[in-house]
Amino acid sequence: MLPGAGEQGRYNPSILTRIVFLVAATLLLALGAMMLVAFRGPPPHARPMMLVEATGLLRGGTQPPGSWQISRYQSDRAPTADAGQESNRAGAERIAGLLGVPANAVALIQERPPIGMPRPGPEIGPQPDMGMEFDPGRMMLRGNFALAVREDGKNWSVLLGRQGPNWRWYAITLSLMAGIFILLLLPAYWVARRITQPIRLLAEGAARERPERAEPLPIGGPPEVRAMGIAYNHMRARIADYVSERTAMLVAIAHDLRTPMTRLSFRLEQLPDGPRAKAQADVQEMRAMVTDLLDFMREGTEGRQRARIDLSAIVETLADDLADMGHDVVVTASQRAVIEGDALALRRCIGNMVENAVRYGGSARVSLRVEGSRAIVDVVDSGPGVPPEILDRLCEPFYRGEASRNRETGGVGLGLSIARTIAEGHEGSIGFANRAEGGLRATVILPLDR
Known part of the structure; x- marks a missing residue:
């Protein structure tokens, strides 16, 4: 078979090819989405203030446009340009005309525009009269500015403007980016899951x-x-x-x-x-x-025939039989727990656990409860327990916690091994733990019938 060819000649790319395709497709979609946001979204900067709007603020207007922040104060002299600023005489003359005051009664100080941007000032040569929108350099205010007018011949009314961040652009852009991220994440997760699913099944089988x-x-x-x-x-x-x-x-x-x-x-x-x-x-x-x-x-x-059985009936019958034989076995709690399994094998599994508790602990207290999709059988004895270092070895074949190997005090070390084999054959497990108040707790966990 050719590399990458699947059944019936169908192309079956390798894991490397699939991952490269997934990464490339995700990057292309992300780039396309970001270009869409950049070209179709709102402008990244707050809109400039028109000179006519600044004139309205000088006349007593209180609501600045967009994200502009305005403050006012009175001074006995006009503002002067600091480092990074310059006087915009053309804009001042335009505002003076709008206010109907002499040109020397208006001062406009602006941030110096970056290199390459049109500088404010009168146009060179004759220009057609196209109204306020003809010369953006003179008709718009960007960044920070100071606009002052002297109406009484003495004091200057100064208006300070500061262009704040365009929060609307940030909110829209971040929302679009979050939406794009989620829209790309879901199909990417689905494709990655499809790629790794065979590996996961292989790992579960090997485990x-x-x-x-x-x-x-x-x-x-x-x-x-x-x-x-x-x-x-x-x-x-x-x-x-x-x-x-x-x-x-x-x-x-x-x-x-x-x-x-x-x-x-x-x-x-x-x-x-x-x-x-x-x-x-x-x-x-x-x-x-x-x-x-x-x-x-x-x-x-x-392999044996399996059927739906009530585990509580097995536990209670087993306890009664052992009690009739003179053993101290009591069922302290029991719930109905229906599982699919072999009744004889499960009786032997739980019976081995109970007999082990009676043999080494003198008594057995058995309880059955249901937690979620599992049936849990606890067998508790009142013996001395076992050393913690051998808890994991109790189910090993031919291993006995009582080391004398005396038949009268125990078997050959296969009872718990048989119990574990039966539990695992029913997709369950067995565990042991010493109790704080003394004795050993043996737990059998089995899946309920679905």
Whole structure:
């Protein structure tokens, strides 16, 4: 198959190509949107003040146009130009004409315009009379200015103007940029999610604790992800075959051990009573170990029929049975929790947890509650607990928190392993924690039936 070619010859770009396309498309859309804002939006600067508007303010007007800020004061002399400022005589003459006062009775000081901007002043040469809009340099005030008029021949009425920021332009531009950002983010997120979805599925498949029991991953996506998916499915199949072969071998060995143990039991009948009792106890212990081993191996490999069951019925029936056998087992709380699973396997899972609590803690208090989409079974005992460093090892096969390995104080270390295998087979989990008031809390979490 050609690089980048998908099924039926359909072009399937690589992850690199998809990411480059996503970045390029996003940048082009962003640039286009910003050009639209720049060319179609309002001007970035506040509008200038017309000389006729300044004249109106001198005549007593109180509302400056746009974002202009105006202040007034009286002085005995006209304002003078400071550094960066200059006198606009042409504008002063125009205002004097509008006010009907002599030209020397009006002074106009403005900021010096930047290099390249038209300077205020009279036009050179004859110009047609096109009214106030003919000469923008003389008819507009930009930046800061000082305009003064002497009407009584002595005092000057000074008007100071300062051009404030164009908040309307800032508000409109920022709003448009925020809208453009959101409009670009949503499709970019959708495309990025489509690109990374096959990788996420591959990661979820690889994170499963029992990958050999999981369904093969769907093959799709970019060529790199397809190759990884195919390799993962091949690896999963090889692991499943390996586990199946080893499991079948161990089950066969454990099963075949029963025959010589049975013959050995018959031959022990010929021994005297003292040695015979000890030997029969050893054989019985070996038989129990073989039985536990067979159960452990079968729980991890055999598939059973599942149905909708009420977990509370299993918990209450199990507690009643153990209480009838003389064990201190009490159900302290129970809620209806319907799950899909194997009733016999779940009874064994919870039963192993309860029996472990009774064996090492002397009693068991069982509760069942529902939280969200999960059913949670807590089994609490009143024993001494276990050292914190071995909590994570309690479910390891053949590991026992009680290290004597005495059959009378415990099994061979497969009960909790079997419970964990059953819980994980139902997409659940098992955890342990020491209680502050003493004892051990064992928790089984199972998903509710949807």
